[in-house]
Amino acid sequence: MFYWFFFLDQCRILAFPSTLFFVGERLINHTIANISVIDRELCEYRCYLLHNCVSVNFYFGQNGAEAHNCELNNSTSKEHERDLVKAASYAYHGTNVRAIAYQCQFFGV
Ligand SMILES: *[C@@H]1O[C@H](CO)[C@@H](O)[C@H](O)[C@H]1NC(C)=O
Ligand SMILES: *[C@@H]1O[C@H](CO)[C@@H](O)[C@H](O)[C@H]1NC(C)=O
Ligand SMILES: *[C@@H]1O[C@H](CO)[C@@H](O)[C@H](O)[C@H]1NC(C)=O
Ligand SMILES: CC(=O)N[C@H]1CO[C@H](CO)[C@@H](O)[C@@H]1O
Numbered sequence: 044m045f046y047w048f049f050f051l052d053q054c055r056i057l058a059f060p061s062t063l064f065f066v067g068e069r070l071i072n073h074t075i076a077n078i079s080v081i082d083r084e085l086c087e088y089r090c091y092l093l094h095n096c097v098s099v100n101f102y103f104g105q106n107g108a109e110a111h112n113c114e115l116n117n118s119t120s121k122e123h124e125r126d127l128v129k130a131a132s133y134a135y136h137g138t139n140v141r142a143i144a145y146q147c148q149f150f151g152v
Contacts, residue, residue: 056141057091063120063137069100069130070137073118079110086113087136098137105132 076093080086083101090096098119102112119137120127127135 057097058139058141059087059136060139063098063139064134065120065127065136066134067129067131068120068127068135069114069133070098070116070118070120070123070127070135072126073098073116073123074100074114075117076115078113078115080113081111083111083113083134083136086111086115089113090115090138097140098135100130101134101136103132103134 075095076089078086078089080089083103086099086101090099093115095117096115098116100114100116102114104111118126120135121137
C-alpha cells in the first residue's frame with residue numbers, strides 16, 4: 044500500500060508518504076507542539092499549518108477510547124535516526140518537504 048498526502052501552501056508541499064509511516068515508533072526530543080486531535084489526518088493537517096513542522100507522532104491510545112494525541116516535530120528520523128524510539132500505541136509519520144517557489148524559505152514564515 045502506498046499513498047501520498049499532500050498539503051499545499053504558498054511555499055511548500057508537505058508529503059506524508061506511507062514509506063515514512065512507522066507504527067510503534069515515536070520521534071523524541073523534537074516536539075514543538077502537542078495537541079489533542081480526533082484522528083491522524085487532522086494531526087497531519089495541523090503539521091502543515093505550522094511552518095517548521097516536518098513530522099508527527101500520533102498517539103492512538105491502548106483501546107481507542109482515550110483522546111488521540113498529536114506531537115508536531117521540527118525534525119525527522121532522517122536527521123535524527125537515534126531519536127526514533129519504540130513506543131507502544133504511537134505511530135510516527137515523516138514527510139518529504141519541497142519548496143515550490145524558489146523565493147520561499149523552506150521553513151520560514
Ligand atoms: C532525548 O531525550 C531523552 C529523554 O528526555 C534524553 O535522555 C536524551 O539525551 C535526549 N537526546 C538528545 C539527543 O537530546
Ligand atoms: C503530549 O501530551 C500527552 C498527553 O498529555 C503526553 O502523554 C505526552 O508525553 C506529551 N508529549 C510531549 C512530547 O510532551
Ligand atoms: C526544534 O525546536 C526546539 C524547541 O523549540 C529547538 O530547541 C530546536 O533547536 C529545534 N530544532 C531544529 C532542528 O531546528
Ligand atoms: C528542520 C526544521 O524544521 N528546522 C526548524 C525547526 O524550528 C526552528 C525554530 O523553532 C527553525 O529555526 C528550524 O529551521
